[in-house]
Amino acid sequence: MRLGVAVLAGAAAIAAFAAGSSPPAGALPVPGRDWAGFGGPAEQHYSPLDQIDEGNVGRLGLVWSHDIDGGPNAASAPVAVDGVVYFAVGYSVIHAVDAATGKLLWRYDPQAPQRAGRKMRSAWGIRGIAYAQGRIFTGTIDGRLIALDAKTGALAWSVQTIDPGDAAYITGAPWIAGNKVVIGFGGGDFGPVRGRVTAYDIASGKEAWRFYTVPGDPAKPDHAASDPVMAMAAKTWDKGSWRWGGGGTVWNAMAYDAKLDRIYIGTGNGTPWNRKIRSPGGGDNLFLCAIIALDAKTGRYIWHYQVNPGETWDYNAAMDIELAELDIGGRMRSVILHAPKNGFFYVIDRLTGKLISAEKFVPVNWATRIDTASGRPVETPWARFPGGKPVVIFPSPVGAHSAEAMAYSPRTRLAYIPANDQARVYLDAPDLPAWGFKPGQVINNGIGAAPPGMVLPPGKSALLAWDPVAQKAAWRVPQTGQRTGGITATGGDLIFQGQANGQLTAFAARTGKPLWRFDTQNGVQAQPITYMAGNRQYLTVMASWRAMGPSGRVPEYDYYTTRRRVLTFSLGGKAVLPPPAPVTPIADDPAFRVDPALAAAGKGLFAAHCAICHGPAGNSGGAAPDLRRAGAPLNLEAFTSVLHDGLLVERGMPRFEDLSPAEIAGLQHYIRQQARTALAAGGSPQAAARIAQEARRLHADQ
Structure with a gap:
């Protein structure tokens, strides 16, 4: 086993922390043994653990399962530290269980639905949590960032990080950056929301810094004319565009670079999507659809790379930001690997933010290529649906890669992407000249409905292994349905992934050959995690499908009888799931007359x-x-x-x-x-x- 390397890395991390400050309370996560945040031990969705490997994965079996009763969503990534698994269900209801037995240790309900009001119409629940310094951190749909004592579940502190009266909400995971916890939010599709991230002191919950991702009202203090970063961004927008909020929310992934003490944030689409409304004079609209590097201590802007200048398709850069060290042209480079919605795979220099390379990993027709000299896309003539007329664009707003986690293995030097292949019809909304946020609206993005009869073929999904240096596919496994599940890579040269059809599968990392399967009896969208408890390696995943069903079948997963579960596996596990319950029949009253x-x-x-x-x-x-x-x-x-x-x-x-x-x-x-x-x-x-x-x-x- 190669676990000794991981333990040494953990000891080095502890020593580094001790050199800078007094030790924190609670267990320190050990890279390679624990999984303390959404991105895994090194922001790669990769664990070096190799007790479970290609040779013995066939003996992997269920150790325990925990049925979930906490609201509709259970597609969150758990964390595991010091023999305890923590997971969130529904609207940030946090559980702590013994990793070896599944015994519930504590449960904390933040009562978020009761406080959320209209925000509940937009959001599904939490996608991830974080551990640091003996505390568990979660965001809530009503906009709080909460810190809990990891041993007892007692509330340590809570801060309201967004305005309760606006359309913003939190579904993404908090991110640990040194002694700070950083949180963003979503909501740019639902109202005039201005994106930002805020960092809080882990110990006290006191605000440390805040960074806005798009310009605001010039008359307000949070958009001071003296701020050179906001002044730079404002030049790329029409004057008055701030009335629509702008968007650029940091609703999903970030990454902490301990080597450089930076936090990288990925921003979302514009509010509304259609730039013809948001900024009719054009412009890049910084910092929409971009990766931004910030100093983790101060929030100071360092650099940005904009994936889609003048974004207009709901193409986010809020997908995973993987950190890697790659040999490119005979020189080791510290890089970011990024496969956003727009269908290009990007390799970006972490020190400078400069593009190294970018290539299509799925069918794309909004751009022909990314110019490496300028870093900008070469758009096709029809990309922005000129004249507002209908155009079929690949990829769709679901994205070539959406919120489901990708992974990178430093052993195989391959990235693993839950890839989607689907299109959407884009055209201007009929109310474009008088567009505005309307009372009671759900989504009004400035994009019109597809004309009758213009029906697109169903989307496809695949597990894609991608060589980031050669910028080409190493292998591809077609999968069921239009979307598929998050991915974890391991030192045992395995890829673990759940799918829409309920299969949790282990693939050979170098070839894509399926080596082991388990029927979870529910779709699996969440990323599995792996960790050590005692001397045993475990794998834990949450089984609960939240998107459209896995095929054209009707019904799909039955909300009433299909169990949403946390499942944990290890070598030699012998537990079994009870047989699935019958599907709830269609309800009807023959006396009811449909008008x-x-x-x-x-x-x-x-x-x-x-x-x-x-x-x-x-x-x-x-x-x-x-x-x-x-x-x-x-x-x-x-x-x-x-x-x-x-x-x-x-x-x-x-x-x-x-x-x-x-x-x-x-x-x-x-x-x-x-x-x-x-x-x-x-x-x-x-x-x-x-x-x-x-x-x-x-x-x-x-």
């Missing part, structure tokens, strides 16, 4: 308010109920109590107090209409394909 006019009105309301969680045309992926199977829509009074009165807020169902009785009735009739359609289809493959196609047409990017 076609009401159903037609409800169709638009469903697409605007409900589809983001319950799936296009009711085809839920399983993280939220398939409303065709729900009892409440059979009874208008019960349905009203859920929608209007907020009966199920604690379970993660938002309150829609602004819906009128007529609108609620329209939604009821539309859901009943969809239930009748599904009953009439009888589960035939042809009908299922037709329903799935309609779902994609209505909401292709959800």
Whole structure:
């Protein structure tokens, strides 16, 4: 085993910390034994552990499972330190369990849904947590950053890091950067939100620094004219663009570079997406869709690299930022590896922010190439849908690579990407001249709906191994469905990944050959983690699918009977899961008469308010109920109590107090209409394909 190297690295890290300050309370995570943050021990989603390897992975078995009851989402990445696994479910409900047995040690519920209000209409829950200095850190949908005592679950401190009254919310993981914890937020699709990150002192929760990612109102102190960074950014926007918020939220990945004491943040799309509204005079719109290097101690700007100048397609640079040391041209370079939504794989110099290379890793037609001299894309003539006319663009807003974690193995020197291949029709929204945020809107991004009959083929997904030096694929494994799960690489030359079809798989890291599989009985979108407890290597993953279902089948995962679980494996594990429960039948009342006019009105309301969680045309992926199977829509009074009165807020169902009785009735009739359609289809493959196609047409990017 090569564990000794990892232990020495952990000792070096402890010594380095001691040289700078007094030791913190609580266990220090040991790189190679523990997994303390979203990015893993070295911001690579890689562990050097090799007790489980290519030769013995066939003996990997389930040790324990823990059924989850904490709201709709369980697609978060756990952390594991000193023999304890910590994970978040639903709206940041934190659990601590014994890594060897699965015994629950404590549970903390921040009561986020009760405080979130309208923010619940946009967000799904938390995607990751962090450990440092004996504390567990999580963000919440209502905008708090919370620190808990890792031994007891007691609240250490809590700060409100965003304005409770705006559209922002937190779903991303906090990031540990030295003695600070850094947090961003999302929400740029839902209101006039201005992106930023804030760093807090780990011990006290006191704010250390804040960095805004886009310009703001010049009249306000947080956009001082004397700030040279904001002044530089403002020159790339139209005057007055700040009224729309700008976007550029840091809603997902970051990376801490201990070697340089820097934090790299990845920013999101503009608010709204369409630059013709946001900044009609053009411009790069800094710092949208960019990686920004900041001094971890002070938040001082160091450099930026903008992936998509003048972003207009919802192409984020908020995907994983992997850190690596690569031999490029006979010289070792400290680099960032980045595979954002736009379909190019980037290798960027960490010291300077200069582009080294970039190549397409999926089909792309918005740009022909990235010019290495300038670092800028060479866009195609149709990329910005000139004249506002419909254009098919690859990739779609889902992205060539989305929020599911990629990985890099320093052993194989390959990056591993959960890659997607799908398109979207882009055109201007019809209200472009008078665009604005409207009361009660869910998403109004300035992009129009695809014309009738313009239906795109279903998307595809794959596990892709990519050589970042040669900038070409090493191997590719096609997978089920339009999206696939997060990835972890190990020193045993293994790649662990869950998929939409419920299979947790170990692949040979050098060839992509599947070596082991386990049926989790649910889709797996979350990244697995691996760690040591005692002298035994474990693998833990959360099984809960939150996107569209894995195929054209109807139903997909049943919210009511499919269990959402934390699963832990080790060599020689003998535990088994109980058999899956039967699927909940379509609910119906033969006496109910569907009013076609009401159903037609409800169709638009469903697409605007409900589809983001319950799936296009009711085809839920399983993280939220398939409303065709729900009892409440059979009874208008019960349905009203859920929608209007907020009966199920604690379970993660938002309150829609602004819906009128007529609108609620329209939604009821539309859901009943969809239930009748599904009953009439009888589960035939042809009908299922037709329903799935309609779902994609209505909401292709959800």
